[in-house]
Amino acid sequence: MVATMTxxxxxxxxxxxxxxxxLVLPNVWDAVSARAFAExxxxxxxxxxxxxxxxxxxRDGGDTPPDEMFGALKRIVRSVDVPVTADIENGYGLAPVEIVERLLDAGVIGCNLEDSDAATKQLNDPVQHAEWLSEVSVAAGDRLVLNARVDTFLFGDHSVESAAKRAGLYIDAGADVIYPILAPEELLPDLANSIRRPLNALHLPGTASPSRLGSLGAARVTFGGGLQKxxxxxITELARKIGRAYGAQN
Incomplete structure (x- = not known):
């Protein structure tokens, strides 16, 4: 299947x-889940x-070999006839040009790139990260939508000012969308007013609905790993149910 959206x-x-x-984007993880949400x-x-x-x-945070991740992306993309944008952590140590080449080879229309190291739980230097994002942006041209994740609400000082400062650097580097992951919903209006690009908000179970997040300033809402969880x-509950009935049989 081939998606035709640019x-x-x-x-x-x-x-x-x-x-x-x-814009609500469900986060999928394989061909089956991709087909379900596309349908x-x-x-x-x-x-x-x-x-x-x-x-x-x-585990999330750098353990996944890039060949396996990009192979999974290819399988997801070819299973549906709608475009797919890919979350690829911080690029798995690949050079910017190779990141873009692999994304385009997988057939995706955009990507998330985060500004922290999940293994060390440390934020990247924002100036150096912006320079790296600029290389990705230049290599991608107009072929990918670059969603720059800002991780200050994970590992930083949790302020609008800190997130907006990083966002400004990333926008100047070519980011199309800014994703301040785990930003509290009460800060979304200030973030939207401070950041001159569309804002991506994360929806978590039991929190504000996507519509509410939109009304607070989010142009795009995603679910992270919540749907797969x-x-x-x-599946775990189903396995336990079957196990209680039949698991003791030899």
Whole structure:
């Protein structure tokens, strides 16, 4: 299957006429989940590095070999006829040009790149990270939508000012969308006012709905690894149910 949407058309979907109607991208992890959400009518899908890593047998945060991650992306993309944007952590140590080449070879329309090291739980130097993002942006040209993740609410000082300062550097480097992951919903209006690009918000179970996040300033809402976690919990419960009935048999 081949999706025909361009990166420019995908980016244009972030321009919402109704704030409470953000672009909602379900995060998928394999061909089965991708087909399910595509058939449910979503015009674009996202992947979650944590979710893909889990089904490949790795933990999120750098353990996944890049060949396996990009192979998984290829399988997801070819299984659906809607575009896919990929979460690839901090690029798995690959050079910017190789990152872009692999993304385009996989057939994705965009990517997430984060500004921290999950193994050390440290933020990258923002100036150096911006320079690196600029190399990715130049290599990608207009072929990919670059979603720059800002991890200050994970490992930083949790302020709007700190997130906005990093976001400004990343925008100057070519970022199309800014993703201040785990930003509290009450800070979204200030973040949206401070950041001159579409804002990606993370929806977590039991928190504000995607519509509410949109009304607070998010142009795009994603789910991270939450959907795969819910699916995994459902499978675990099913396994326990079958195990209670038949697992003791020899």
């Amino acid at each position: 990166a420019g058309e995908f980016l244009a979907l972030h321009d919402r006429t109704e704030p409470s109607d953000p 449910a009518g979503f015009p674009v899908l996202a992947t979650s590095s944590a979710a893909v890593a889990a089904v490949l047998g790795y 819910q699916s995994s919990d459902d």
